[in-house]
Amino acid sequence: MRDLGAGFGYLLRGQRWVARHGKQYGFGLVPGLITLVLYAAALVALAVWGEDVVGWATPFADDWSSPWQGLFRGFLTAVLFALGLLMAVLTFTALTLLIGQPFYENLSQKVDRDVSPDGTAPESGLPLWRELWISARDSLRILIRAAVWGVLLFALGFLPFVGQTAVPVLGFLVTGFFLTEELAAVALQRRGVELRARLTLLRSRKTLVWGFGTPLGLAFLVPFVAVFLMPGAVAGATLLARDLLGEETDEDADQDTDDTEGEQVTS
Numbered sequence: 001m002r003d004l005g006a007g008f009g010y011l012l013r014g015q016r017w018v019a020r021h022g023k024q025y026g027f028g029l030v031p032g033l034i035t036l037v038l039y040a041a042a043l044v045a046l047a048v049w050g051e052d053v054v055g056w057a058t059p060f061a062d063d064w065s066s067p068w069q070g071l072f073r074g075f076l077t078a079v080l081f082a083l084g085l086l087m088a089v090l091t092f093t094a095l096t097l098l099i100g101q102p103f104y105e106n107l108s109q110k111v112d113r114d115v116s117p118d119g120t121a122p123e124s125g126l127p128l129w130r131e132l133w134i135s136a137r138d139s140l141r142i143l144i145r146a147a148v149w150g151v152l153l154f155a156l157g158f159l160p161f162v163g164q165t166a167v168p169v170l171g172f173l174v175t176g177f178f179l180t181e182e183l184a185a186v187a188l189q190r191r192g193v194e195l196r197a198r199l200t201l202l203r204s205r206k207t208l209v210w211g212f213g214t215p216l217g218l219a220f221l222v223p224f225v226a227v228f229l230m231p232g233a234v235a236g237a238t239l240l241a242r243d244l245l246g247e248e249t250d251e252d253a254d255q256d257t258d259d260t261e262g263e264q265v266t267s
Contacts, residue, residue: 007211007240014236015229017111024107028231031100036227038095039088046084050077083154087147089175089220093182094139096230101132104234108186111238115249122191131189138185138195142178149174176213177202179220183213183237184244191245201244212240 018025054076061069097104112121124131153171157163181202188198202209216233220226242249 003208004211007208010240015232017235018232032227035096175217180213187238187241
């Protein structure tokens with residue numbers, strides 16, 4: 001339970017950090033806005049044509065009498081939209097981080113310098129194109145894992161009682177884990193921690209990860225909230241990554257530094 005609270009604490013501290021650094025926060029909104037427009041269009045299309053897709057996929061129900069046909073296909077349409085929403089939440093972070101990779105990398109470095117006792121931040125030493133390639137490759141591998149979980153949860157959703165109680169809770173825990181992985185990857189990749197090692201590291205502190213990622217996943221379900229929380233989520237995930245690796249953090253700098261001092265530290 002202590003790790004659960006600590007994870008949520010990193011989420012709040014990340015939001016406080018970007019609130020003190022308005023310039024970085026402003027630039028961080030742009031990638032999220034672009035991604036939001038793309039996903040909003042996809043979800044609207046799913047809402048408009050989802051019923052047609054379900055009807056095409058269930059020809060065996062064409063001869064069913066009313067109201068069973070409507071109830072059955074209506075339920076499947078709702079489940080399809082819920083699955084689409086879940087996948088949007090799972091993939092929103094990956095696409096936003098890919099679009100905003102240079103900014104978020106810079107933001108994460110500034111957080112590291114701000115809270116590091118010696119004022120330094122690890123650097124990958126890789127060219128930008130190489131970092132983008134690694135990020136895109138790892139994101140795709142994570143999305144495949146998330147898709148497998150999504151299909152499994154979709155199937156379990158048909159189970160009586162379990163599908164309406166345990167499955168939604170499990171879905172948010174899965175969402176929180178993968179969200180945290182994507183966000184922490186910005187700081188961990190810069191430290192040379194590969195995907196397999198990152199996953200092992202996160203699994204070793206699952207309650208810490210859930211404390212950070214699950215509330216964030218719930219917040220991301222609210223329209224537009226994800227856009228405004230993304231910069232702070234990257235900052236908070238950087239602090240969480242330092243905790244996972246056992247790196248020392250200057251608590252006073254993290255909590256008390258104002259805008260002017262922060263700029264001096266990061267210059």
